[in-house]
Amino acid sequence: MINGSNTALMTFLIYTVAVFILAILSNRVAKGKDFVGEYFLGSRSFGVWAFALTFAATNASGGTFMGFPALIYTHGWSLSLWIAGYMALPLVSMAVLGKRINQVARQSGALTIPEVLKERFASSVTGLVATLLLVFFMFFYIVAQFKAGGKILTTLLADDPIFQSIVRGVGTLTASVPGLDRAEPDYLVCLLVFAVAVIVYVVYGGFRAVVWTDVMQGIVMFIGVILMLGLTLHQVGGLENATRQMAKMTPPEFGQGVLRLKPNATEGVTVKKGVWIDDREDVLRVAESTEIPFAKKQSDPVRILRLTTESERERVRESIAKGLVPSLDLQVDVKTWDRYEFGADQPGVYLSNPGPHDSNSIGFLAIGSAISFMIFWPFASAGQPSNLVRLLSFKDTKTLRYSVVTVSIYYAVIYLALVIVFCCARVLMPGMEIDPDRTMPDLATQLTRNAGMPWLAGILVAAPFAAVMSSVDSFLLVVSSAVVRDFYQGFVRKDADEKRIKRLSYFVTIVVGVLAMLFVIDPPKYLQDLIVFATGGLAACFLVPLTLSLYWRRMTSAAAISGMFGGTLTHVGLTAWGYWQLGEFRAFEFLGMNPFIWDLFGSAITCMIVVAVGPKPNKKLVDLFFDRTT
Numbered sequence: 220m221i222n223g224s225n226t227a228l229m230t231f232l233i234y235t236v237a238v239f240i241l242a243i244l245s246n247r248v249a250k251g252k253d254f255v256g257e258y259f260l261g262s263r264s265f266g267v268w269a270f271a272l273t274f275a276a277t278n279a280s281g282g283t284f285m286g287f288p289a290l291i292y293t294h295g296w297s298l299s300l301w302i303a304g305y306m307a308l309p310l311v312s313m314a315v316l317g318k319r320i321n322q323v324a325r326q327s328g329a330l331t332i333p334e335v336l337k338e339r340f341a342s343s344v345t346g347l348v349a350t351l352l353l354v355f356f357m358f359f360y361i362v363a364q365f366k367a368g369g370k371i372l373t374t375l376l377a378d379d380p381i382f383q384s385i386v387r388g389v390g391t392l393t394a395s396v397p398g399l400d401r402a403e404p405d406y407l408v409c410l411l412v413f414a415v416a417v418i419v420y421v422v423y424g425g426f427r428a429v430v431w432t433d434v435m436q437g438i439v440m441f442i443g444v445i446l447m448l449g450l451t452l453h454q455v456g457g458l459e460n461a462t463r464q465m466a467k468m469t470p471p472e473f474g475q476g477v478l479r480l481k482p483n484a485t486e487g488v489t490v491k492k493g494v495w496i497d498d499r500e501d502v503l504r505v506a507e508s509t510e511i512p513f514a515k516k517q518s519d520p521v522r523i524l525r526l527t528t529e530s531e532r533e534r535v536r537e538s539i540a541k542g543l544v545p546s547l548d549l550q551v552d553v554k555t556w557d558r559y560e561f562g563a564d565q566p567g568v569y570l571s572n573p574g575p576h577d578s579n580s581i582g583f584l585a586i587g588s589a590i591s592f593m594i595f596w597p598f599a600s601a602g603q604p605s606n607l608v609r610l611l612s613f614k615d616t617k618t619l620r621y622s623v624v625t626v627s628i629y630y631a632v633i634y635l636a637l638v639i640v641f642c643c644a645r646v647l648m649p650g651m652e653i654d655p656d657r658t659m660p661d662l663a664t665q666l667t668r669n670a671g672m673p674w675l676a677g678i679l680v681a682a683p684f685a686a687v688m689s690s691v692d693s694f695l696l697v698v699s700s701a702v703v704r705d706f707y708q709g710f711v712r713k714d715a716d717e718k719r720i721k722r723l724s725y726f727v728t729i730v731v732g733v734l735a736m737l738f739v740i741d742p743p744k745y746l747q748d749l750i751v752f753a754t755g756g757l758a759a760c761f762l763v764p765l766t767l768s769l770y771w772r773r774m775t776s777a778a779a780i781s782g783m784f785g786g787t788l789t790h791v792g793l794t795a796w797g798y799w800q801l802g803e804f805r806a807f808e809f810l811g812m813n814p815f816i817w818d819l820f821g822s823a824i825t826c827m828i829v830v831a832v833g834p835k836p837n838k839k840l841v842d843l844f845f846d847r848t849t
Contacts, residue, residue, distance in 0.1 A: 229677065235416065237435065270613040271622035272437035275629045278308065278600060283633070284440070285367040286750050288662075289655030291641035294576070294583040295465070295569030299638045301584055304593035305600070306634070309626040312601035317610045317619045319769045323844055324611045331697075332604045332761065333705040335611075339768050340776035341840055343709060348780050349761070350705040352787055353604050356756040357698050360605075361735040363749035367656070368417070369410035369739070374660035375680050376409065402740045403492070403508070410736055418732040421695050441633065443679050448636045450666040451643045461643040466567045468645060469527045470575045471652055473506070476553035478518040480511055487513035488547065490521075493653065495535055495546040501525055502532040503551055506653040511549075523553055524653050527564070531649035543668075569645060591813030595755070599815050602758030602765070605697050699728045752794060755806065759786030759818035767826055772845055775836050778829040785825030790818045 291298045320335065327338035333353060337346025376382040382405075390404035399407065455461045478490060488511045496503045506522035526532050538544040561582040562568035562575025569575065572589065573582030584592075600606060613619055644651070644662050651658045663679035703724045708715055715723075764782035767774045790806070793814040797807035806814035 229674070232677075234439065234677070239419075241435065267618050267621045267625065269434055270609065270618055271625040271629075272434040273612075274309075274313065274606065274609050274622065275626045276434075276437040276440065278603075278606065278630075283637070284659055285370060285656050286363070287634075288637060288641040288644070288659040289651075290583075291638055292644055292651055292658045293655050294574035295571075295645070296638070296642055297572050297574035297582075297584040297589070299635075300572065300589040301592050302596065302634050302638070304596040306627065306631050307593075307597040308600045308630065309623045311597040312606055313610065313619060313623045313626065316601060316607070316766065316769065317613070318616060320607060320610050320765075321613065321619075323769060326844065330611070331700045331704050332607050332765070333701055334709075336765065336768060336779060337705070337709065339840070339844060340779065341837065342776035345776045345779050346705050346709055348783055350701045352760045352783055353701050353757070354698055356753050356760065357604065357701075358731070358735065358738075359749050359753035359756070361695065361698070361731065362739045363753065365410060365414060365735045366739045366749075368413035369406050370656050371660050371680055372409035372413055373403075373405050374657055374664060375676070377405070377664075382408070399740065407740065410739065414732055414736040417695070418729055421728055421732075437629070439678070441629065444633055444636045444640075446675070447640050447663065447666065447679055450670055451640045451647070451662075454666060454669055455643045455646050458639060458643070461646050462570065464530055464646045465569045465642065467528060467530055468569055469564055469566055470559040470562045470568065470577070471527055471650065472525045472556040472558055472563075473577075473652075474523055474525065474553040474556040475520045476523045476551050477520055478505070478509065478511055479550040479552065480513070480516050481548060481550060484513070484516075487511050488549070490518065490547060490549075491545065493545065495539055495544055495650075496549055496551055497536055497539055497546065498549075498551050501551075502535050504650040504653055522653075523551065524650055525553075525556060526649055528649075530646075534646075535649055569642070585808075587810075588808055588813055591816050595813045595815040598762060598819070599754045599758035602760075602762030603754065604701075604757060604761065607761070607765070608697060608700075695728050695731055698731050699724055702727045752806070755815045755818060756787065756790045758815065759790040759822055762786075763819055763822040763826060772841050773830055773836055774826070775830060775833060777833045778826045781829040782822045782826035786818050786822030789821030790814065793817060 287298070287302065290301070323329070323339060324335055327335070329335040329338050333346045333349035336349050337343060386405045386408055389408055393399035393402065393404060393407065452458060452461075455464075478496075480488065490505055490509045490511060492505060492508045494505045496505070502525070504524040504526075506524055509518040509521045511518045526535065535544065539546045557577075558564075559575050559577045560580045561573070565575075572586060573584045576583045613622065641658065641662070644658060648658070648662055648665060651661065660680050664676050667673050667676040667679060703720060707723060708720065712719070760783045763786060764774075764779040767782070768779055793806040793809065797814075800807055808814060809817055
């Protein structure tokens with residue numbers, strides 16, 4: 220008999236098979252064409268729907284469907300202010316930069332962003348600096364997407380018996396391996412499966428496969444979010460009811476505790492992460508897996524979450540009574556509980572700015588930070604090489620104009636729906652603070668189970684998986700093109716033949732994918748931390764120097780290099796300062812402003828100084844790119 224988990228898995232597998240079919244078809248279309256131009260840019264031939272959806276899907280990454288929902292769930296409605304600026308991204312990126320960068324790339328024959336800078340200034344050093352910085356920051360982005368992919372598959376396969384037997388075997392093998400012993404075996408297995416799947420179809424299909432799958436994934440994401448919105452509002456009793464419930468909520472508390480067997484126990488117990496314990500007045504959730512040997516009668520100290528809102532405790536008790544959530548009858552001994560630095564014992568904190576925060580006494584989002592994030596998202600995302608390279612691939616100006624409108628509407632619907640859904644998730648699914656990045660796939664599973672349509676979970680989980688795949692495939696190609704086209708072909712062997720370039724492109728894609736997988740075996744708590752660092756870093760490096768290079772006659776190669784280093788050093792410096800001050804992977808908000816503002820300031824000032832005191836621009840290059848009509 221096929222159970223709910225199997226039907227969801229089958230639905231998801233159908234989607235995955237479709238992705239590989241598109242990769243195979245794109246590989247056949249590419250035969251007979253110039254490998255470099257086709258593999259890295261799809262021969263610059265994409266129309267409105269292909270261009271708009273590949274742009275939208277690439278930006279709607281694992282951060283959108285995993286990291287962003289985790290933050291909404293953890294901090295509440297303040298995330299609507301945090302993400303509001305993203306709606307302006309198409310205007311900043313596509314409208315401001317699109318036509319000009321496409322024109323310069325076609326004039327020079329450039330296929331990558333570092334190559335655009337290299338050809339604009341006829342400077343190999345400029346291209347090399349851009350390549351190295353691109354690879355550095357893009358790697359953090361890829362790592363974040365690999366974590367998201369592993370988390371999604373972990374939820375989808377959680378109840379599959381074959382998967383569980385594999386997990387037990389992997390757990391036994393890795394228990395004594397340094398570096399792997401701390402990783403959760405189920406996540407480790409899913410991370411490997413995700414890595415292999417993405418690497419294979421990117422290597423086989425190239426840029427055209429990425430664009431075609433982005434179109435399908437963009438549609439899947441849109442449908443998945445709309446379905447989830449409908450199911451969520453129905454099961455929570457409407458947005459008004461959800462708001463009333465959230466108005467009563469206070470943040471949970473965490474503590475280090477020992478789990479003990481009851482006096483009547485006859486054997487030891489394996490306690491999995493996420494198990495609930497109804498301990499008299501408290502409702503607790505175990506935040507990490509552990510063992511309670513029968514001879515010892517108790518576990519080693521583990522992290523435990525305690526719910527502080529009565530309505531949340533009642534909902535979990537009802538779920539335990541119906542057997543809908545895993546639970547154990549154990550004794551719990553916790554001496555002290557850690558309260559949120561901002562929001563503890565404050566009903567309604569999830570409905571108002573700045574939102575609760577476990578370690579920051581001023582809350583999650585001060586109003587100054589909210590305003591600066593409205594600048595951060597559209598401009599930081601506009602400076603991403605994975606977005607910029609898509610601006611090299613549309614076929615005409617009409618395509619660009621229609622795509623701006625299409626992507627703007629797409630983002631407005633997606634992000635508003637996500638804020639509503641995951642604020643409601645606080646009511647439907649308490650205690651997800653133990654693993655916030657699993658909120659989206661866990662909610663998809665719960666919604667479809669409650670609706671009596673477990674097969675639909677495959678489609679809903681395919682939405683975040685599509686977001687992750689549509690981003691990671693693009694990032695892999697950006698890094699691969701930077702290494703092969705900009706470094707190897709630009710510096711090592713300029714006369715390399717197509718066969719050698721093809722083999723090296725495949726090899727680099729595989730190596731980068733494998734390295735990303737290894738780096739994320741023991742991932743950070745919040746995936747969004749990596750997203751914000753990589754997004755800010757790439758934009759700090761590229762946005763100002765590239766924009767000035769496209770539109771300012773006086774811009775020089777020395778100024779471009781200085782601007783890239785100026786923005787990068789500011790970004791890394793503020794991040795290091797933030798880690799030292801706050802103890803978390805988050806840039807320091809000097810004067811209460813988003814660090815990205817200071818990154819752009821550092822980059823722009825550096826460019827201006829070097830233009831003022833440095834060498835004059837090459838007149839022939841200025842004439843070529845500013846006075847020549849094409």
